[in-house]
Amino acid sequence: MPPLPKPTKSVTLHDVAREAGVSLITASRALSNPGVVSDKTIARVQQAVEVTGYIPNLLAGGLKSRRSMTVAALVPAISVAQFLPTVQALTESLDAAGYQLILGQGGYDHSREEALLNTLISRRPDGIVMTGLVHSPAARERLRHLRIPVVETWDLSDRPVDMMVGFSHLKVGSAVAGYFLSKGWKRLGIATGDDHRASIRREGFVSTVGHEVPTAVVPAPSNMARGRQALAELLAKDPALEAVYCSSDQLAQGVLAEAQARGLRIPADLAVCGFGDADFAAHMEPALTSVHVDGAAIGRLAAQLLMQRCQGHEVVQRVVDVGFRIIERRSTLAGAG
């Protein structure tokens, strides 16, 4: 390895203390626990901070205090639009409490989960947020043993590692199927991503319908191109398809585009329901029916639970079901289109 750039001796609290004419620890307290220091001293220290351009070293502080003031979040991929509001709300809520987010991309590959968790843990986060459940038993065991607050999100199960903010994907699938059946549609199809949660939704859908339905499974990332392919595939399986449930609004967008390209009228010839209620769903032509999930609320709640635990409070309700609801729009409004 080539020589590293010479370490720039940065301004430390020591320099601030000297500048202010107080001891190191007094300077420390003036900044992090002002209540126990006289106002005069605080003013002197703050001025010294200005003069020296001091920026605290949270790495050093965290070493002794055992609070890194960071939270690690594990997402399959940043570009999965579904989780964006959650990550955004999480970042904002944590920031308001002085915490920073460390992001880890795990893909949908369970085998990478443990390795990635270890990497993140080596940064000693004060909490961990997972999008999805922790699947690897080794990882579950490790997390429990570390006694770090953990929030699993976007799903529910009866054996949380610690805390949980999500909803039932089985019920989502079931609800969409019930909705389709209530409309009198019989020839149903599914366009779905291949991830775990989407599969569970499919399971709920099928079990409510009562029999298997034509399904097009598309690999990640779930986007418009895949949606177009998926509809082509479904129509090949059943040219008389009446309604399609899509595991994401991006897929649904592709399904709609492909349907329109084939001259199918929505919803007269084909009804479409998406999942996620993306910001564009309401503004498409026709507007897209979708399953709404409050992703931002998931992020805020996760942050809230984490912060409570970081401050030593007990959390009574450790599993929060945020629910979901079907937003009916023109793409499934019989009589329209």
Next chain:
Amino acid sequence: MPPLPKPTKSVTLHDVAREAGVSLITASRALSNPGVVSDKTIARVQQAVEVTGYIPNLLAGGLKSRRSMTVAALVPAISVAQFLPTVQALTESLDAAGYQLILGQGGYDHSREEALLNTLISRRPDGIVMTGLVHSPAARERLRHLRIPVVETWDLSDRPVDMMVGFSHLKVGSAVAGYFLSKGWKRLGIATGDDHRASIRREGFVSTVGHEVPTAVVPAPSNMARGRQALAELLAKDPALEAVYCSSDQLAQGVLAEAQARGLRIPADLAVCGFGDADFAAHMEPALTSVHVDGAAIGRLAAQLLMQRCQGHEVVQRVVDVGFRIIERRSTLAGAG
């Protein structure tokens, strides 16, 4: 403050060393610099790691070695779709080199820039990636003084803080205007976000057209709903509009939806060009002409420059222009629609 949870005395390198029957530093070297340790010792240490469940503490290591193995990235908001491929590629490239990303959301508000940078700097990142330029003079000064590698992205200027990977927004606007003019369209309009880079593109557009053009400025976030409003606004200003340039594909999507809702044929009645070449652009009906920018390449290049500098190498080409190109599709193909 309530009592903090009792610190769980975690497994340290000390425990590993004792378990392996070697000294602390030997254990350290076996893990981080195996080249200088005998194979037998390495094996013993690795086994001790397994037995004890040791996970290194990078905070402690970083304190001494002055390398935190983190990179801070400052984005306006995670949900700005434009930057997603960049952030994703950045995360992946850094991960491959053992670095983690710390994400800071700054909004488009320049006044928050310095505060956020200070927060991030207190984590002592080994490098900083900005989406956009550093605007605040105080922040520029501070970054220079810290001598941390900094990459400004998604833009170019003649006075980089340190390194730069981007393209000219002025040229983008100019190119789109030139393209419209070459098609013979005279009644032009702009639907644009209110951020700095979008404004510069507008400037380039107007200066090539040679006179002001009807403009609808929409606040962030740039999405389909705003696009629909924007077209309504533009048509109110000029009912005979022939072509619209949009500062994002999301806006363009809204413009297209609004046009279709009004019975306008694309592109016969109205031609539309977006910016960003989002993954859905090619699959819309009609397919959307857009300005393609390789966001993932920006992320990869930024990571590459940073890693070089972190390893003490000189970087010769400190400003990289990744360019752009107009992808022509049906939404501007005269004769179609």
Next chain:
DNA sequence: CTGTTAGCGCCTTCAA
């Protein structure tokens, strides 16, 4: 190849 020594910058514990 291995070990000893001395901190990194800050905060906790005790004492004044």
Next chain:
DNA sequence: TTGAAGGCGCTAACAG
């Protein structure tokens, strides 16, 4: 209200 030690977990720098 302030200060003096000591140590968090690890790794550079130097010895053996």
